[in-house]
Amino acid sequence: MPSLTPAQVLGGLERILGAEGLLTGIAPHSQTDLEPYLTDHRRLYHGHALAVALPRTVTQVMDLLAFCDRHRIGVVPQGGNTSYCGGATPDESGRQVVVSLSRLSRVRRLDPLDYSIVAEAGCVLADIQRAADDAQRLFPLSLGSEGTCQLGGNLSTNAGGVHVLRYGMMRDLVLGLEVALADGRLLSSLGTLRKDNTGYDMKSLFLGAEGTLGIITAASLKLFPKLRAFATAFAALPAPRAAVDLLARLRDASGDRVSSFELIPRIGVDLTTRHIPGVRDPLDTPYPWYVLCELTSPRAADPLEELLEASLAGALEEKLVLNAAVARDQRDRAAFWKLRETIPEAQRLDGGSLKHDISVPVASIPDFIERGSRWIADNVPEGRLVAYGHVGDGNLHFNLNQAPGADRAAFLAREEPVKRAIHELVKDFGGSFSAEHGIGRLNVGELERYAAPVELDLMRAVKRALDPNGILNPGKVLRSN
Ligand code: FAD
Ligand code: MLT
Ligand code: ZN
Numbered sequence: 001m002p003s004l005t006p007a008q009v010l011g012g013l014e015r016i017l018g019a020e021g022l023l024t025g026i027a028p029h030s031q032t033d034l035e036p037y038l039t040d041h042r043r044l045y046h047g048h049a050l051a052v053a054l055p056r057t058v059t060q061v062m063d064l065l066a067f068c069d070r071h072r073i074g075v076v077p078q079g080g081n082t083s084y085c086g087g088a089t090p091d092e093s094g095r096q097v098v099v100s101l102s103r104l105s106r107v108r109r110l111d112p113l114d115y116s117i118v119a120e121a122g123c124v125l126a127d128i129q130r131a132a133d134d135a136q137r138l139f140p141l142s143l144g145s146e147g148t149c150q151l152g153g154n155l156s157t158n159a160g161g162v163h164v165l166r167y168g169m170m171r172d173l174v175l176g177l178e179v180a181l182a183d184g185r186l187l188s189s190l191g192t193l194r195k196d197n198t199g200y201d202m203k204s205l206f207l208g209a210e211g212t213l214g215i216i217t218a219a220s221l222k223l224f225p226k227l228r229a230f231a232t233a234f235a236a237l238p239a240p241r242a243a244v245d246l247l248a249r250l251r252d253a254s255g256d257r258v259s260s261f262e263l264i265p266r267i268g269v270d271l272t273t274r275h276i277p278g279v280r281d282p283l284d285t286p287y288p289w290y291v292l293c294e295l296t297s298p299r300a301a302d303p304l305e306e307l308l309e310a311s312l313a314g315a316l317e318e319k320l321v322l323n324a325a326v327a328r329d330q331r332d333r334a335a336f337w338k339l340r341e342t343i344p345e346a347q348r349l350d351g352g353s354l355k356h357d358i359s360v361p362v363a364s365i366p367d368f369i370e371r372g373s374r375w376i377a378d379n380v381p382e383g384r385l386v387a388y389g390h391v392g393d394g395n396l397h398f399n400l401n402q403a404p405g406a407d408r409a410a411f412l413a414r415e416e417p418v419k420r421a422i423h424e425l426v427k428d429f430g431g432s433f434s435a436e437h438g439i440g441r442l443n444v445g446e447l448e449r450y451a452a453p454v455e456l457d458l459m460r461a462v463k464r465a466l467d468p469n470g471i472l473n474p475g476k477v478l479r480s481n
Contacts, residue, residue, distance in 0.1 A: 126146045235324040243366075364394070
């Protein structure tokens, strides 16, 4: 079939979406209207697009896909555009269409008795959390970007965050999905069954697929009892090994009430207190490492604070913990969390950074940090390690920032050798080079290098089966042919 001219494509899209559902680079719009959709959060990529589609209905998404499939037009789904691997950014050709799901943002149903919620892909994560809270329930996914990222993006990156230890990743919170397929058909399985062993679990394919297999339009999700008791501590430690020990003890002593356990290095406190207004060091003297740990319970009367304090007192005696601040109220708790959650922003404000979102078995974290930091100290004088994150999940953001006085460009030019050394170390530990941020465009080569050949073959077969014309987020996760 002869390919359409850009004007014909725009005409076709306008017939599906209406003029108000389409942003283009031409009057009455301008390139500036498109700009927010063309660059990723980390500013690693800047693409071009023929148009940005803003569908309001599922039918519009289906019709748009059928049209783009027929005419072989690449489609790039986009949610809150907060992801880290360039997955939501169009390529440089100017021929792709960005599909923003932000107008598909209704909570369709919430059933407190069923502990479930059905929400559309464009719902902002914080709005889903709020809807659950208003119904005396909890939706536990929690990320630093929760005020901006959207459900569709969370599902498509299989997001992690700070509650994985207790509630699992996004994949574990899904009961059903509604997905518009490349050819325009709809896979509709928004049931809320907890048990359903009827053939292959098709929804699983779309979770973490980063928009390469279909456009998710809605999901049914698990809810949990609302949390009513909290105990939060910011504890100073001599070394990461103490963190792993402390976590094991706390899980045991609390009957697995630990919902977050985040490792923070001294430099994380230095960066946030320097760059983020209102962040203060909760302790009066500096220590090498910290954990932010939180116990939670749906029972308001659960004595979590006593439990946490008793565990910390025991650990202090044994020098496993060097000092600790326990939150006395919601303000303290929010202050501890602000320090933790603004580390990425403080890193950004401090200069160039190289990010590695790795995971290893939890018990291997101390050895990994020891070997990794030794390599960096010996080989990257222009960088300094900022290793923090979800130690309870074995997931570290093993990042480097440019050292004071270092040349930004020279530091960033070390990206490839540094990445190779760190990812090879991860492989030695039986870990993953992408624990929670995905593949996008950034890690396509890494996936080819580290995935088993059989696994890659299967991924390519699935891609061919669901998107035979290769229109869905081309070049993301898997290289386009
Ligand atoms: P986008 O960036 O818009 O898209 C992500 C991918 O999903 C792209 O490939 C896109 O094409 C695809 N996509 C989007 N919507 C759909 C859809 N409806 N159907 C199909 N495909 C779709 N991530 C974590 O996992 N854990 C963290 O702790 C964490 N903390 C963060 C803290 C900060 C400050 C920031 C800025 C980011 C953080 N992130 C974290 C990364 C990011 O927020 C998550 O990956 C989030 O899930 C992305 O959601 P989004 O709506 O912004 O997705
Ligand atoms: C976090 O846990 O803060 C993020 O996943 C890492 C980051 O934003 O770099
Ligand atoms: Zn993280």
